[in-house]
Amino acid sequence: xxxxxxxxxxxxxxxxxxxxxxxxxxxxxxxxxxxxxxxxxxxxxxxxxxxxxxxxxxxxxxxxxxxxxxxxxxxxxxxxxxxxxxxxxxxxxxxxxxxxxxxxxxxxxxxxxxxxxxxxxxxxxxxxxxxxxxxxxxxxxxxxxxxxxxxxxxxxxxxxxxxxxxxxxxxxxxxxxxxxxxxxxxxxxxxxxxxxxxxxxxxxxxxxxxxxxxxxxxxxxxxxxxxxxxxxxxxxxxxxxxxxxxxxxxxxxxxxxxxxxxxxxxxxxxxxxxxxxxxxxxxxxxxxxxxxxxxxxxxxxxxxxxxxxxxxxxxxxxxxxxxxxxxxxxxxxxxxxxxxxxxxxxxx
Numbered sequence: 001x002x003x004x005x006x007x008x009x010x011x012x013x014x015x016x017x018x019x020x021x022x023x024x025x026x027x028x029x030x031x032x033x034x035x036x037x038x039x040x041x042x043x044x045x046x047x048x049x050x051x052x053x054x055x056x057x058x059x060x061x062x063x064x065x066x067x068x069x070x071x072x073x074x075x076x077x078x079x080x081x082x083x084x085x086x087x088x089x090x091x092x093x094x095x096x097x098x099x100x101x102x103x104x105x106x107x108x109x110x111x112x113x114x115x116x117x118x119x120x121x122x123x124x125x126x127x128x129x130x131x132x133x134x135x136x137x138x139x140x141x142x143x144x145x146x147x148x149x150x151x152x153x154x155x156x157x158x159x160x161x162x163x164x165x166x167x168x169x170x171x172x173x174x175x176x177x178x179x180x181x182x183x184x185x186x187x188x189x190x191x192x193x194x195x196x197x198x199x200x201x202x203x204x205x206x207x208x209x210x211x212x213x214x215x216x217x218x219x220x221x222x223x224x225x226x227x228x229x230x231x232x233x234x235x236x237x238x239x240x241x242x243x244x245x246x247x248x249x250x251x252x253x254x255x256x257x258x259x260x261x262x263x264x265x266x267x268x269x270x271x272x273x274x275x276x277x278x279x280x281x282x283x284x285x286x287x288x289x290x291x292x293x294x295x296x297x298x299x300x301x302x303x304x305x306x307x308x309x310x311x312x313x314x315x316x317x318x319x320x321x322x323x324x325x326x327x328x329x330x331x332x333x334x335x336x337x338x339x340x341x342x343x344x345x346x347x348x
Contacts, residue, residue, distance in 0.1 A: 007180030010173045011046070014166065018050040018127075021157060021165030025125055029160070032121040033058040036088065037111075037128050040079035040186035044129035046174040047166060049181055051127060052087050061088040062118040064111045066097050068190070075186060082184070093118055104196060116161065125163040130155055133171040136221035137201050148302060153232050154225030167222070239286035246275040247291060248335075261326040261340035268295035271336040276312055285309050292323070295338070299324040312336055 022030070036051050038044040038061050052059050061083040065076035076092045083090035095110035097103065115126050135154045142151035157164050166174065178185050194200050209217045249269040271291055276284050285305045292300060292308075300323070307321045311331050321329035328341045 007176045010176035011050070011180040013173055014046045014050040014169060014177045015053050017169050018047065018165045019054045021127075021163055022051075022054060022125075025158065025163065026160075028123045029125045029163075032123045032125075033060055034163075035060045035062055035115065035119050035124050035126045037062055037064065037115050037126060038079060038083060038090075039063065039129075039188065040075065040082070041129070041188055041191070042175040042178050042185045043131055043134075043166065043171065045082075045183050045185060046177040046181075047127055047129040048083055048088060049086060049177070049183060050165075057087075059088045060118070060120045060124075061090040062115055063090065063092045064114050065092055065094045066107050066110065067094060068097060068103070068107065079186065089120070091118065104198070119161065124161065125158075126161045127163050127165060129166055129174070130164045131166045131169050131171045131174060132222045133202070133206075133218055135167050135225055136206065136218035137198055139221040139225050140201055140205065141198065149228050149232060152225065153229035154222070156229065170218075235283060235286055236290070239283055239290055242275060242279065242283070243271075243287050243290050246272045246287070248272065264296055264325060265327060265338035265340055268292070268297075268338045271312070273312055273315070273331065273334050273336060279313075281309050281313060284312055288312060297323055297325055297327060297338070308336075 022034075034051065034055065036044070036048045036059060038048045040063070048059075048061055061080070063076045063079045063083070065072050067073070069075075073092075073094070076094075080090040080092050093114040095107075095114050097106045097110050099106045099109065101109075119126060138154045139152055142148075142154075145151070155164055155167065156162075157167050175185065190196065190199075192199060192203070194203075206217060247269060248271075250266050268291065271288075276287060279287070285308075288305055288308045289300060304321075304323055308323075308329050311318070311321055311329060315331055317332045317334075318330070322341065323329055323338070326341050327338050330337055330339055
């Protein structure tokens with residue numbers, strides 16, 4: 001196969017992946033304008049070109065300028081101009097990268113917020129250029145951090161409003177697709193900066209694993225993510241049924257307190273422990289996570305959930321399980337509930 005033929009096949013592979021992803025969207029997202037997130041790199045540029053080829057119209061593109069490099073505004077404007085020339089309705093969105101968790105986490109939060117706001121329709125899907133290689137890196141990061149099966153399941157192809165059509169496509173394919181279409185690719189210097197953990201995984205750890213294990217590691221990691229995601233979805237469905245049978249919601253006609261923690265506690269209602277007593281702990285923790293997440297309790301760790309599970313599974317009636325957001329999990333008369341932590345106590 002000649003180089004030109006191979007590049008043409010790569011562009012066709014990307015188009016097939018996009019066509020299948022769009023066809024598999026839920027009905028509300030299938031026939032509305034879509035938004036493609038494009039940095040100008042090979043993955044997102046190949047994705048944008050394929051979306052335009054498949055959809056033909058109603059394709060919007062958002063170029064997020066994080067402002068982290070000299071010349072970023074000019075680069076973003078040039079990418080938007082390129083996308084407009086291809087037929088997309090393109091715009092640049094400048095964001096402020098700040099907040100906890102380091103540069104990578106702050107940039108991700110800012111980018112995703114900008115993409116949500118840029119959607120051309122309330123039901124518009126946002127297409128992201130994550131590839132099979134990105135999925136493999138995500139799984140490897142989760143393994144290294146001991147994050148558990150939920151993290152090892154990696155990224156979903158559809159997680160409203162995020163649509164990732166290229167999770168089965170290699171990074172080499174997107175680059176070849178751009179070459180076939182004569183698209184100028186911008187290589188972000190941050191993608192080769194060893195200060196970032198994911199960059200070292202990409203350029204040092206994964207190549208070494210490929211060498212030691214005689215190849216196929218990226219595909220194996222992505223396959224592991226898919227298997228764990230299928231298992232997780234099945235367990236989540238069972239947990240949802242258990243939660244429906246054990247949860248007593250708060251009366252909807254009562255006004256929520258002004259204090260945020262008290263409002264979350266009120267919204268959570270109560271959870272009866274009898275239906276959960278004989279449930280395996282791993283499944284019970286899924287019920288607890290779903291219940292707490294529905295009440296807007298975020299940033300739960302494995303430690304939080306294991307402490308909550310002890311209270312749910314064995315009791316006795318007591319409190320003392322501290323949760324994020326200034327909340328405490330308590331058990332009384334066979335029910336779990338939340339209450340605000342008031343510290344220091346009155347008179348203390």
